[in-house]
Amino acid sequence: MNMDEYRGVWVFIEQIEGKVLDVGLELLGAGKELAEKLEVDLCGVLIGNNVKHLANEVFEYGADKVYVIDDPIVDQYRTETYMVAVGDLVRKYKPEIFLYGATANGKDLASAVATEVMTGLTADTTLLDVNVEKRLFEASRPAFGGNIMATILCKKHRPQMATVRPKVMKKQEPETGRTGELIEETISLKEENLRTKVLDIVRDTSKKVNLEDADIIVAAGKGIKDEKGLQMVAGLADVLNGTLGASRDIVEAGLISHDHQVGQTGLTVTPKLYIAIGISGAVQHTVGMENSETIIAINNDPDAAIFNKAHYGIVADAFEIVPILTEEFKKALHVEAEEGDVAHAGEV
Amino acid sequence: MNILVCIKQVPDTKIIKVNPKTNTLDRSSAPAILNPYDAHAVEEAVRLKEVHGGKVTVLSMGPPQAKAAIKKCIEIGADEGYLISDRRFAGADTLATSYALFKAIQKMMNEQGVDLVLCGKHAIDGDTGQTGPGIARRMEIPPLTNVIKVEKVDTVANEIVVHRKIENGYERIQSTLPCLLTVEKEINQVAYSPLPNMLRAARYNPIIWTVDDLDEVDIKQLGLKGSPTIVGKMWPPEKSKGAELIEGDVKKQATEIVALVLSKQELFEVKGGE
Ligand SMILES: Cc1cc2nc3c(=O)[nH]c(=O)nc-3n(C[C@H](O)[C@H](O)[C@H](O)COP(=O)(O)OP(=O)(O)OC[C@H]3O[C@@H](n4cnc5c(N)ncnc54)[C@H](O)[C@@H]3O)c2cc1C
Ligand SMILES: Nc1ncnc2c1ncn2[C@@H]1O[C@H](COP(=O)(O)O)[C@@H](O)[C@H]1O
Numbered sequence: 001m002n003m004d005e006y007r008g009v010w011v012f013i014e015q016i017e018g019k020v021l022d023v024g025l026e027l028l029g030a031g032k033e034l035a036e037k038l039e040v041d042l043c044g045v046l047i048g049n050n051v052k053h054l055a056n057e058v059f060e061y062g063a064d065k066v067y068v069i070d071d072p073i074v075d076q077y078r079t080e081t082y083m084v085a086v087g088d089l090v091r092k093y094k095p096e097i098f099l100y101g102a103t104a105n106g107k108d109l110a111s112a113v114a115t116e117v118m119t120g121l122t123a124d125t126t127l128l129d130v131n132v133e134k135r136l137f138e139a140s141r142p143a144f145g146g147n148i149m150a151t152i153l154c155k156k157h158r159p160q161m162a163t164v165r166p167k168v169m170k171k172q173e174p175e176t177g178r179t180g181e182l183i184e185e186t187i188s189l190k191e192e193n194l195r196t197k198v199l200d201i202v203r204d205t206s207k208k209v210n211l212e213d214a215d216i217i218v219a220a221g222k223g224i225k226d227e228k229g230l231q232m233v234a235g236l237a238d239v240l241n242g243t244l245g246a247s248r249d250i251v252e253a254g255l256i257s258h259d260h261q262v263g264q265t266g267l268t269v270t271p272k273l274y275i276a277i278g279i280s281g282a283v284q285h286t287v288g289m290e291n292s293e294t295i296i297a298i299n300n301d302p303d304a305a306i307f308n309k310a311h312y313g314i315v316a317d318a319f320e321i322v323p324i325l326t327e328e329f330k331k332a333l334h335v336e337a338e339e340g341d342v343a344h345a346g347e348v
Numbered sequence: 349m350n351i352l353v354c355i356k357q358v359p360d361t362k363i364i365k366v367n368p369k370t371n372t373l374d375r376s377s378a379p380a381i382l383n384p385y386d387a388h389a390v391e392e393a394v395r396l397k398e399v400h401g402g403k404v405t406v407l408s409m410g411p412p413q414a415k416a417a418i419k420k421c422i423e424i425g426a427d428e429g430y431l432i433s434d435r436r437f438a439g440a441d442t443l444a445t446s447y448a449l450f451k452a453i454q455k456m457m458n459e460q461g462v463d464l465v466l467c468g469k470h471a472i473d474g475d476t477g478q479t480g481p482g483i484a485r486r487m488e489i490p491p492l493t494n495v496i497k498v499e500k501v502d503t504v505a506n507e508i509v510v511h512r513k514i515e516n517g518y519e520r521i522q523s524t525l526p527c528l529l530t531v532e533k534e535i536n537q538v539a540y541s542p543l544p545n546m547l548r549a550a551r552y553n554p555i556i557w558t559v560d561d562l563d564e565v566d567i568k569q570l571g572l573k574g575s576p577t578i579v580g581k582m583w584p585p586e587k588s589k590g591a592e593l594i595e596g597d598v599k600k601q602a603t604e605i606v607a608l609v610l611s612k613q614e615l616f617e618v619k620g621g622e
Contacts, residue, residue, distance in 0.1 A: 120576030313591030
């Protein structure tokens with residue numbers, strides 16, 4: 001492999017039903033920084049049916065070029081078609097860095113493409129940088145099990161690929177009217193030769209939890225022990241009109257669904273107030289909440305790592321303090337609510 | 349129907365502890381377990397076998413201790429287990445892992461057909477979820493990831509319909525067989541193992557293959573050498589200034605938090621237009 005042939009930073013622009021997902025726009029922001037350091041173009045990859053017009057949005061968010069494959073055969077995401085479409089583009093245009101959003105389809109596609117073009121792929125990265133001199137992409141993520149960050153490198157293969165969780169990178173302001181070069185490519189597959197078919201898509205419109213937009217999150221960790229402890233924390237969240245968050249450990253224990261999970265493999269959140277109860281503060285958790293405006297941690301272990309990230313720390317037994325807190329907030333908020341400037345607990 | 353399940357032994361990351369002062373892992377604190385998602389994959393395979401007949405074989409790559417994870421699969425109801433174990437496999441990233449597993453699968457395919465391959469959604473030690481699609485690509489069969497339900501298997505028409513979890517919903521997708529599924533936890537509940545399975549598992553010895561047992565292996569694609577990704581530097585995450593501790597008895601602590609939170613007026617303003 002002649003690595004010098006590989007130039008440019010690419011971002012996979014995932015779209016669903018003609019709407020570009022935010023994560024792609026976020027990655028354009030992150031990709032732009034890498035592209036500027038390397039002095040190369042930032043390019044978007046857009047695949048779908050009747051999607052060409054979406055390129056404008058991609059240019060406005062900073063892409064210099066957009067590669068488009070617009071064809072009925074890629075109307076819906078299927079690994080077997082997208083993998084070939086993207087694989088062909090990579091072989092033809094040779095990018096040096098390629099970023100994907102870590103959505104269900106983004107992860108699926110990146111894994112298949114990595115094998116298709118035989119290169120390295122780093123999952124769920126939270127920090128991106130580049131060594132300009134060596135043109136080496138530095139994709140970092142919390143490492144196995146612990147409080148450690150690790151940089152993953154791909155020295156001898158190109159492109160260097162990574163998936164990035166939604167909301168980890170910040171979307172930049174679009175520049176209205178900005179344009180770039182549109183490169184249209186075709187796909188050679190025929191429907192009758194394909195082996196998979198999407199029969200239908202069932203959307204769950206009753207999206208119950210919306211952690212990402214919450215102003216107040218009250219999050220529970222393994223320290224709350226069981227269902228009863230979780231109910232206790234949920235009670236506090238309710239009084240504050242907040243949303244219930246969770247560490248992976250209580251999600252894995254089956255106490256609460258994955259939509260509540262905050263962290264590297266859950267959601268990244270930035271509420272005004274984050275109250276962590278019985279959460280140890282492993283880096284996989286804190287990467288998902290450390291940018292919250294105010295963080296309050298309650299933990300009975302004075303050495304818990306969460307106190308490094310919190311603004312206010314309370315060393316106490318959650319089972320003692322949370323019921324008191326709930327009562328006090330109930331009283332306080334009720335009084336103020338009567339004065340008319342406070343939302344009632346449980347409202348909305 | 350011959351079903352192959354790829355399974356991995358992982359340290360129980362729920363238990364592994366980190367020393368917050370030294371930032372090092374206390375590995376001895378973590379017992380090795382069968383990757384929880386893989387247990388669901390084996391369970392699904394066993395259930396499909398009960399309906400459609402055939403055989404459930406599990407395959408793992410790992411050190412000799414990984415035999416314990418294979419025995420666990422026998423408990424769940426797998427018929428046979430293979431472990432590929434060799435120093436030359438060590439240090440593999442997902443690309444090299446999928447290559448090694450693929451080589452083993454090829455060899456098994458020569459001995460018996462494979463109609464369906466199952467993997468977990470991801471292994472909890474790395475959470476990458478890249479191995480399954482990698483294997484499928486190498487086998488040139490369709491990967492269907494994040495499966496929450498197998499709706500229909502038609503062994504005559506060689507077709508399968510599954511539900512695949514996507515952002516806020518799921519899709520029903522049809523594929524020809526053979527194909528590869530990666531499964532989510534929602535797909536089933538792992539049943540308690542019946543006593544005969546437990547007894548069989550206790551006596552069971554997995555078949556062990558080394559690199560030399562596989563056919564036409566390109567050594568350069570194995571293990572550390574075959575892995576494009578490597579770990580560069582490692583560092584403890586940035587510590588912020590640290591929390592301001594709120595001291596006193598619980599009652600006093602609670603009062604202070606309440607006052608603190610209430611002082612943030614904007615938190616409790618009624619939001620308009622929602
Ligand atoms: C690849 C990978 C990805 C991961 N992704 C995520 C992720 O996205 N999100 C995530 O959260 N984790 C993730 N993890 C797991 C992470 O490493 C930690 O294991 C997890 O966050 C720990 O959860 P916890 O803090 O709830 O539990 P523990 O670490 O068990 O902590 C429990 C805490 O509760 C305290 N406590 C106990 N009793 C009480 C009491 N009565 N009152 C008050 N405090 C009490 C204890 O002192 C302790 O600090 C991931 C791990 C891996 C390997
Ligand atoms: N060493 C291994 N041996 C067998 N199967 C594996 C191995 N590593 C990963 N897998 C399979 O691939 C899935 C995803 O793993 P990962 O890509 O590591 O997240 C697991 O749930 C297993 O089904």
